[in-house]
Amino acid sequence: MSRQMKLGAFLMATGHHVAAWRHADVPANAGLDFAHYKRLAQIAEAAKFDALFVADSVAAPTHDIASRMARSDHFEPLTLLSALSAVTEHIGLIATATTSYNEPYHVARKFASLDHLSGGRAGWNLVTSDNAAEALNFGRDEHIGHAERYSRAREFHQVVTGLWDSWEDDAFVRDKASGAYYQPEKLHVLDHVGEHFRVKGPLNVARSPQGQPVIIQAGSSETGRELAAQTAEVVFTAQSSLASAQAFYADLKGRLLRYGRSADSLKIMPGVFVVVGRTEAEAQEKCEAFQQLVEPEVGVALLGRMLGNFDLSKYPLDGPLPKLPLTQSGQQSRQTLLTELAGREHLSLAELGRKIAGGRGHYSLVGTPGQIADQLQEWFEQGAADGFNLLVPHLPGGLEDFANGVVPELQRRGLFRTEYEGRTLRQNLGLARPKNRFA
Numbered sequence: 001m002s003r004q005m006k007l008g009a010f011l012m013a014t015g016h017h018v019a020a021w022r023h024a025d026v027p028a029n030a031g032l033d034f035a036h037y038k039r040l041a042q043i044a045e046a047a048k049f050d051a052l053f054v055a056d057s058v059a060a061p062t063h064d065i066a067s068r069m070a071r072s073d074h075f076e077p078l079t080l081l082s083a084l085s086a087v088t089e090h091i092g093l094i095a096t097a098t099t100s101y102n103e104p105y106h107v108a109r110k111f112a113s114l115d116h117l118s119g120g121r122a123g124w125n126l127v128t129s130d131n132a133a134e135a136l137n138f139g140r141d142e143h144i145g146h147a148e149r150y151s152r153a154r155e156f157h158q159v160v161t162g163l164w165d166s167w168e169d170d171a172f173v174r175d176k177a178s179g180a181y182y183q184p185e186k187l188h189v190l191d192h193v194g195e196h197f198r199v200k201g202p203l204n205v206a207r208s209p210q211g212q213p214v215i216i217q218a219g220s221s222e223t224g225r226e227l228a229a230q231t232a233e234v235v236f237t238a239q240s241s242l243a244s245a246q247a248f249y250a251d252l253k254g255r256l257l258r259y260g261r262s263a264d265s266l267k268i269m270p271g272v273f274v275v276v277g278r279t280e281a282e283a284q285e286k287c288e289a290f291q292q293l294v295e296p297e298v299g300v301a302l303l304g305r306m307l308g309n310f311d312l313s314k315y316p317l318d319g320p321l322p323k324l325p326l327t328q329s330g331q332q333s334r335q336t337l338l339t340e341l342a343g344r345e346h347l348s349l350a351e352l353g354r355k356i357a358g359g360r361g362h363y364s365l366v367g368t369p370g371q372i373a374d375q376l377q378e379w380f381e382q383g384a385a386d387g388f389n390l391l392v393p394h395l396p397g398g399l400e401d402f403a404n405g406v407v408p409e410l411q412r413r414g415l416f417r418t419e420y421e422g423r424t425l426r427q428n429l430g431l432a433r434p435k436n437r438f439a
């Protein structure tokens, strides 16, 4: 069978458009509405998406404009995905958890549990936190700096994956007749002592169906790429053009060799923001309906956050993007992308805020199913992507539009599955089941 693309449904409560919650078709309370998420999961699973993807931040925004944005209340991702695991059968469940404000034992245990609950569908989006406000909830005055966050993340990953290997696959015999619950020689105590963590182990969860949940990573700076090359199995990235996506793809795949990994062992899935219409004009109209609802101050507040936690409220809305220092608390890669975009298109602050109000700088496609499929096919076939993490303006409508329009078109072209290949997220993504390092 020829190579097929992977698809993630990046769920964001009311949708990715910053003004989506104000649209008539969108339930404004979506962030804490389980029936809403259940419907989204079932739409995505019926369309054979590889996974649901849930981003996270362990802080609620408190700036002046926050009260005009739907970002302040939503489910915790692992809790949400655990509930969704009970109402789905095939789709992967990817939750974001930060290495900066967690302990590795907690993270290892929760994801192993989700993997058991779901029969092998769990994925961990390993992030270092791009929201400076999180620090204040964890006994600190300031966010941990960029380099330090990645140093902690590298060791955090070692500990989590080590804990996941605490037990060999067949360690638990639970033999009522002999009285042996597990085989002691198949237990491996991690005994990790490092710069950031001291963790004895073992994990109090048996090795999970996938051996280890899938590791996803979403950081694209130099340090982020290096960590991804070493540890990630899926990379989610924001790319603004085919050329930049191709360069990123070649760079990251090239780095794998140094870690003895094959190009296939890491799937690169850029985000893509999609607005689908029956005609191009209808798609543009849909897009405009959301854009009309963006207040300039809201667009700029989102922009400041995406540039790396800057307060831009003191700058004139119709002035240019001010020169900002390299962010130490946010995403350096996104800061570069957005700064280049502002320069290339000569956008004022308000215009740039409006421009990214839907896709946040991710590649944006507005058109018919055929036009959108053409673009996705081009990226997929021209060395820019192994698949895509899909952002839609509003939920559930935007996901339904994609599932009903674009998915059948991709399937007709042989570019996307019509049935799940396997039972686990790894099998569907075409990723090997990791061997236990101790066995």
Ligand SMILES: Cc1cc2nc3c(=O)[nH]c(=O)nc-3n(C[C@H](O)[C@H](O)[C@H](O)COP(=O)(O)O)c2cc1C
Residues within 6 Å of the ligand: 054, 055, 056, 057, 096, 098, 126, 127, 128, 129, 130, 131, 217, 218, 219, 220, 221, 222, 223, 224, 225, 236, 237, 238, 271, 329, 330, 331, 332, 333, 334
């Ligand atoms: C596409 C993308 C999505 C991300 N999603 C999250 C997220 O949900 N939560 C979070 O704390 N950080 C998120 N991050 C931040 C990164 O994971 C990373 O840990 C950090 O901000 C540094 O990014 P950088 O390597 O691009 O500088 C995301 C980054 C990218 C590029």
